[in-house]
Amino acid sequence: MKATIGILVIGAGLFVSGARLAGHHAFSSEYDENKVVTLKGTVTKIEWMNPHAKFFIDVVNPDKSVTNWSFELASPNSLTREGWDRHTLTVGDAITATGFAAKSGKNMASTRSVATADGKALFGGTQGIQ
Amino acid sequence: MKKRLLIAVSVCAATSCLAVSVSGALAQQGTEGGRGRGNRPRVALDGPVPRYPDGTVDLGGAWTGGGPVQDMEAQGKFKPGEIPLLPWAKKLLDSRTPEDDPHAYCMPMGVPRQAGNYPWRFVQYPTHTKATHIFVLWEGNIHSFRQIFMDAKHPADPDPTWFGHSIGQWERDTLVIDTVGFNDKFWFDRRGHPHTEQLHTIERWTRKDFGHLDNQVTIDDPGAYSRPFTTTYTAILQPGEEIMEYICNENNDYGVAGGFR
Numbered sequence: 001m002k003a004t005i006g007i008l009v010i011g012a013g014l015f016v017s018g019a020r021l022a023g024h025h026a027f028s029s030e031y032d033e034n035k036v037v038t039l040k041g042t043v044t045k046i047e048w049m050n051p052h053a054k055f056f057i058d059v060v061n062p063d064k065s066v067t068n069w070s071f072e073l074a075s076p077n078s079l080t081r082e083g084w085d086r087h088t089l090t091v092g093d094a095i096t097a098t099g100f101a102a103k104s105g106k107n108m109a110s111t112r113s114v115a116t117a118d119g120k121a122l123f124g125g126t127q128g129i130q
Numbered sequence: 131m132k133k134r135l136l137i138a139v140s141v142c143a144a145t146s147c148l149a150v151s152v153s154g155a156l157a158q159q160g161t162e163g164g165r166g167r168g169n170r171p172r173v174a175l176d177g178p179v180p181r182y183p184d185g186t187v188d189l190g191g192a193w194t195g196g197g198p199v200q201d202m203e204a205q206g207k208f209k210p211g212e213i214p215l216l217p218w219a220k221k222l223l224d225s226r227t228p229e230d231d232p233h234a235y236c237m238p239m240g241v242p243r244q245a246g247n248y249p250w251r252f253v254q255y256p257t258h259t260k261a262t263h264i265f266v267l268w269e270g271n272i273h274s275f276r277q278i279f280m281d282a283k284h285p286a287d288p289d290p291t292w293f294g295h296s297i298g299q300w301e302r303d304t305l306v307i308d309t310v311g312f313n314d315k316f317w318f319d320r321r322g323h324p325h326t327e328q329l330h331t332i333e334r335w336t337r338k339d340f341g342h343l344d345n346q347v348t349i350d351d352p353g354a355y356s357r358p359f360t361t362t363y364t365a366i367l368q369p370g371e372e373i374m375e376y377i378c379n380e381n382n383d384y385g386v387a388g389g390f391r
Contacts, residue, residue, distance in 0.1 A: 029229045050380035051236075051271075077248070077269065077374035 031100040031110040039069060043093040048086040051075050055089050055111075057097060070108040071097050073124050082123060093117065099124065173369040175341025179303070182258055187303050187337050189252035189264075192372060196335075196345045196365030197244035198319040205319075206361035219324050219354040226322030232315055236378035238274055238292040240316030241309055241331050242347045242363070245271045249371050252305075252335075264298055264305070270376035278307050285311075290327050292316060305335040318349075326353030341367035 027033075041057030053073040058066050073079060076086075089095065094117040099109030111124025180188040198205045203213050215223060233239060244250070248269040254261035266276040278298040288295040288311030295311040312329045334346040343365040350358035 029227075047381075050377045052381075075270075075376055077376045080374065 027100075027110060030102060030104075032103050033100050035101040036098065036112070037101045037109055038096060038098045040094070040096045041069065043089050043091050043095060044068060045091065046086065046089055048076055053079060055097075057095065067107055069097075071099050071111045071114075071124070072108065073111050084122065088122065089114070089116075097124075171370050173340065173367075175339065175367060175369075177340035179337045179339060184259060186260070186300065187305070189254070189305065189335065189337060189343065192249035192251055192368045193343055193365040194247050194249050194368055195244055195363060196343060197242040197347070197363050198323075199244060199246050200319055201321045202319045202323045202361075203321070205363065208359075208361065213323070213359060214356040215323075216354055216356055222324050223322050226317070226324075228320050228322075231317055231320055231322065233271060233317065233320070236272055238272055238316060239268075240292055240312065240318075241276075241294065241296075242333060242345065242349075243316070243318055244363070244365070245269075248376065249368050249373055251373060267373060269373045271378050273376050273378070284308075290314070294329070294331075301334075303336060305333075307331075307333040307335065309333075324354055325349075325351045328353040338364075341369075343367070 039057065039059045041059040043055055044058050045056040047054040053076055054070050055073070056068055056070050058068055060066055073084075074082075079085075079088075096115040097109070097111060098113045098115075099111045102108045102110075113124055114120075114122040116122070180190070182188050202208075203210065206213075228234070233243075239245060245268065248271065250266060250268045252264055253267055254264045256262070261280050264278040264280060266278070268274050268276075276293040276296065278296040280298045282297045284295050284297060290311060290313035292313060292315065294309040296307050296309040298305055298307045300306070309331045310329075312325065312327060312331075314324070314326050314329075317323060318325065329349070329351040331350070332348040334344075336344045336346070338344055344362055345365065346360060346362040348358050348360040349355065
């Protein structure tokens with residue numbers, strides 16, 4: 001419970017402080033800060049690796065087809081500092097992810113925030129650069 | 131832990147001794163092995179400068195900042211155009227884009243660049259007598275180190291390298307690091323300020339108080355700049371913070387896999 005509260009508080013603080021976290025590459029080269037997507041889906045995979053962790057979600061489209069989206073996160077060291085660990089999201093979790101869509105038009109985004117089914121708010125921390 | 135700190139404080143009546151004790155305590159009460167900021171000790175960043183028993187300034191602690199990241203001009207408080215770039219260097223700077231930054235290819239940052247909010251440390255060897263070596267350990271980017279040979283001389287013709295050849299000496303309470311022998315591959319900042327192999331840097335690191343470390347750096351590169359120029363960046367102590375692992379090239383999308391140019 002303590003851990004949950006900690007994550008919530010850290011997440012809330014980061015929404016205020018803006019680009020506290022950063023990846024190492026040029027955000028602007030890959031993602032469009034004016035193109036925000038919010039998607040509900042089910043986690044299918046987590047890649048806890050450098051220089052950016054990622055998670056993947058299956059999103060059910062209006063026509064019932066399913067699209068798999070990848071959401072890029074900050075690096076594991078940065079995420080750890082903000083209360084994440086490799087178990088924070090697990091396969092099968094129902095989440096709502098918000099991020100900046102890829103300029104390429106591929107089904108991928110740089111994560112801004114994640115809301116879990118039980119109400120946790122998590123900061124993704126990839127906008128900007130290190 | 132509390133008991134140990136109390137004993138240390140009661141034994142150390144002198145201010146400098148107290149500073150050493152607090153510094154030592156910080157190292158121990160930290161962060162569950164470096165897992166973040168949840169357990170940060172409350173420390174007065176404007177407290178006294180810690181020192182080793184021989185009186186030398188202790189530069190220990192996890193720092194962030196102390197060098198340019200995004201734009202050497204803006205972060206160094208230069209007026210636009212004030213940095214004396216030679217025409218060819220100005221042209222090169224203007225042609226560069228962040229996508230081509232060697233840093234994004236997981237290459238070292240060189241000098242004097244720092245990596246945003248990833249912490250780094252000065253570590254001296256030996257610790258409690260006159261140092262022969264001082265190392266800079268970086269979490270990222272990249273997860274690397276730099277070494278400073280204390281009271282030594284530069285070789286006559288050092289091979290060009292990413293961090294160059296650094297010699298250091300104390301001038302009163304300031305660690306002065308003189309570096310030559312750089313390659314020309316790294317950028318001073320994400321904006322792309324360039325340099326040549328003629329680069330010579332002089333860093334003057336002064337711990338102003340417990341939590342602030344000034345780096346007054348002079349960049350002298352007659353190959354790219356018409357005259358030497360100097361500015362100061364300040365590193366901020368991150369109490370309780372630890373260096374974590376950050377291996378940039380593990381799965382770099384456009385780095386090592388594509389090859390650094």
